[in-house]
Amino acid sequence: MPVAVDNAAWFADTFARLTDNIGQALLGKAPAIRLALTCLLAEGHLLLEDAPGTGKTALARAMAATVQGTHSRIQFTPDLLPSDITGVTMYDQKRGQWEFHRGPVFASIVLADEINRASPKTQSALLEIMGESQVTVDGTRYDAARPFMVIATQNPIEQAGTYRLPEAQLDRFLMKTALGYPERAAAVEVLAGSARPDRTKELRPIIATKAVAEMADMVKDNHVDAAVLDYVQRLVEATREHPDALLGVSTRGAIAMVRASRVWAAAHGRNYVLPDDVKELVAPVWTHRIVMSPDAEFHGATATSVLGRALDDVAAPMIRGGA
Numbered sequence: 001m002p003v004a005v006d007n008a009a010w011f012a013d014t015f016a017r018l019t020d021n022i023g024q025a026l027l028g029k030a031p032a033i034r035l036a037l038t039c040l041l042a043e044g045h046l047l048l049e050d051a052p053g054t055g056k057t058a059l060a061r062a063m064a065a066t067v068q069g070t071h072s073r074i075q076f077t078p079d080l081l082p083s084d085i086t087g088v089t090m091y092d093q094k095r096g097q098w099e100f101h102r103g104p105v106f107a108s109i110v111l112a113d114e115i116n117r118a119s120p121k122t123q124s125a126l127l128e129i130m131g132e133s134q135v136t137v138d139g140t141r142y143d144a145a146r147p148f149m150v151i152a153t154q155n156p157i158e159q160a161g162t163y164r165l166p167e168a169q170l171d172r173f174l175m176k177t178a179l180g181y182p183e184r185a186a187a188v189e190v191l192a193g194s195a196r197p198d199r200t201k202e203l204r205p206i207i208a209t210k211a212v213a214e215m216a217d218m219v220k221d222n223h224v225d226a227a228v229l230d231y232v233q234r235l236v237e238a239t240r241e242h243p244d245a246l247l248g249v250s251t252r253g254a255i256a257m258v259r260a261s262r263v264w265a266a267a268h269g270r271n272y273v274l275p276d277d278v279k280e281l282v283a284p285v286w287t288h289r290i291v292m293s294p295d296a297e298f299h300g301a302t303a304t305s306v307l308g309r310a311l312d313d314v315a316a317p318m319i320r321g322g323a
Helices: 005-023 030-041 056-066 120-132 184-192 209-219 226-241 251-267 275-289 294-298 303-313
Strands: 046-049 071-075 087-092 097-102 109-113 134-137 140-143 149-154 175-177 245-247
Touching: 005 030, 005 056, 005 209, 005 251, 030 046, 030 056, 030 149, 030 175, 030 209, 030 251, 056 071, 056 109, 056 149, 087 134, 097 140, 120 134, 120 149, 175 275, 209 251, 226 245, 226 251, 226 275, 226 303, 251 275, 275 303
Parallel strands: 046 149, 046 175, 071 109, 109 149
Antiparallel strands: 087 097, 134 140
């Protein structure tokens, strides 16, 4: 059933409290925190492309602490094996039976640090659980936790010894963004508290993991007008038809936009989605899904310019009210 106005107001208040709590550990990062929470509540995954030391690990820890969930960190290296991620079945001699030892992927928030340093075979170990929230080992299916979210990181500067993520895997990330360096005032506050660098240990949970799952279920029914759905599709088609794009936004990307927009609208206290919600999310949801033609890239064209052209060319519908 559609989201009630009172429920949308409660959602927005809870979303703000979650943001503020995580913000105690990541000073001056509110925009990125809101995007990360939107990913979590849309039951998607986040790719952070940023320089080292910007707080990517702290974000994962802070989110897990705030929702009373579990957190794991996987350092991706060239010698990492798929079983190091998913787990392995071992024979217990005392019991005389095979037992599955769960890998670090079985946590509420999984940080895949420097994901592009592992081989494509190891990277692919995340595909099933990211897409279907399950892992299959030796023919047996094991369900992921709920909520479940992968926060993957990659360094945009160092390319030596890395394996570029294939487009099919990039498409499984709901959003791609960066934390960036804090502004001067926030940076000074960070330096003032350098005696206790890990602020995540001081965070107290705001809600339980069960409540996070309930919020995710609630927002699935947030109203999206047919005109907004048509707007999303026309934007998608504009990216596909752009001469500089070798590959535009996929159908999975269009669905991701609708899912993210439902959460974004509820986070602003609305039980309906506006075209402005779509516009605000275009960059983090779609930029990483567009493949540029080599010739266009050589002449300085980017996915951002393709999306900018689409927003200029496609007129947004006029939406007056709610559901």
